[in-house]
Amino acid sequence: MADDPFVLGGTTYSSRLIMGTGGASGLDVLERALVASGTELTTVAMRRVNTTVHGSVLSVLDRLGIRVLPNTAGCFTAGEAVLTARLAREALGTSLVKLEVIADERTLLPDPIELLDAAETLVDDGFTVLPYTNDDPVLARRLQDVGCAAIMPLGSPIGSGLGIRNPHNFQLIVEHARVPVILDAGAGTASDVALAMELGCAGVMLASAVTRAQEPVLMAEGMRHAVEAGRLAYRAGRIPRRHFAEASSPGEGLARLDPERPAF
Numbered sequence: 001m002a003d004d005p006f007v008l009g010g011t012t013y014s015s016r017l018i019m020g021t022g023g024a025s026g027l028d029v030l031e032r033a034l035v036a037s038g039t040e041l042t043t044v045a046m047r048r049v050n051t052t053v054h055g056s057v058l059s060v061l062d063r064l065g066i067r068v069l070p071n072t073a074g075c076f077t078a079g080e081a082v083l084t085a086r087l088a089r090e091a092l093g094t095s096l097v098k099l100e101v102i103a104d105e106r107t108l109l110p111d112p113i114e115l116l117d118a119a120e121t122l123v124d125d126g127f128t129v130l131p132y133t134n135d136d137p138v139l140a141r142r143l144q145d146v147g148c149a150a151i152m153p154l155g156s157p158i159g160s161g162l163g164i165r166n167p168h169n170f171q172l173i174v175e176h177a178r179v180p181v182i183l184d185a186g187a188g189t190a191s192d193v194a195l196a197m198e199l200g201c202a203g204v205m206l207a208s209a210v211t212r213a214q215e216p217v218l219m220a221e222g223m224r225h226a227v228e229a230g231r232l233a234y235r236a237g238r239i240p241r242r243h244f245a246e247a248s249s250p251g252e253g254l255a256r257l258d259p260e261r262p263a264f
Contacts, residue, residue, distance in 0.1 A: 197230025
């Protein structure tokens with residue numbers, strides 16, 4: 001939408017849907033799903049990247065003209081994440097990085113202390129940092145203050161498909177954000193995505209909801225439309241919630257019966 005540009009790290013995108021590649025059953029299905037999603041930016045975990053292998057995820061993205069967003073998935077400390085980001089910049093020639101520093105394998109929840117430390121280091125090192133974070137408004141503000149280019153709070157744990165568990169926190173993050181807020185993790189279906197956009201998120205990042213769907217290509221197309229519908233609804237402004245009904249038709253011109261006279 002030309003009148004509603006999505007600007008991320010100084011680059012304007014026509015799609016507000018960022019796709020991940022994890023969980024795809026094969027490159028052919030992944031490629032068709034990426035096309036159906038309309039995405040222009042796709043994350044790739046650096047630990048799975050081999051730039052020398054023909055027929056890799058990177059070759060698919062290159063053929064489709066989709067920009068690569070390397071991520072630091074699997075890192076547990078700030079030091080690991082910083083090193084991974086620097087390797088990605090050297091291998092892929094981009095300073096854009098999705099920063100992930102997780103606390104443990106069981107929950108895959110972000111470690112807020114290590115995350116903030118890594119974010120500050122990478123920003124100082126010239127990276128455009130997009131941090132995967134908890135839905136904590138205070139932490140979101142701190143990440144923004146150290147210079148992150150976006151805030152990417154989780155709706156619920158990675159791969160859970162539980163949707164946005166705390167919409168109120170999302171609203172608080174959006175209200176105080178000076179950078180784009182992007183739902184990252186937890187989306188299970190199109191309604192989760194539409195809700196995120198209606199809450200004011202600038203975009204949505206997802207992988208499992210598409211790659212592990214029964215029909216990944218169909219789900220990718222559904223997510224594409226959900227992002228667009230949710231964004232339009234946010235811009236249009238929803239009606240206030242009410243406890244009681246409010247008639248949509250005007251009250252003038254109604255037929256009034258005289259109780260002293262029969263109607264027929």
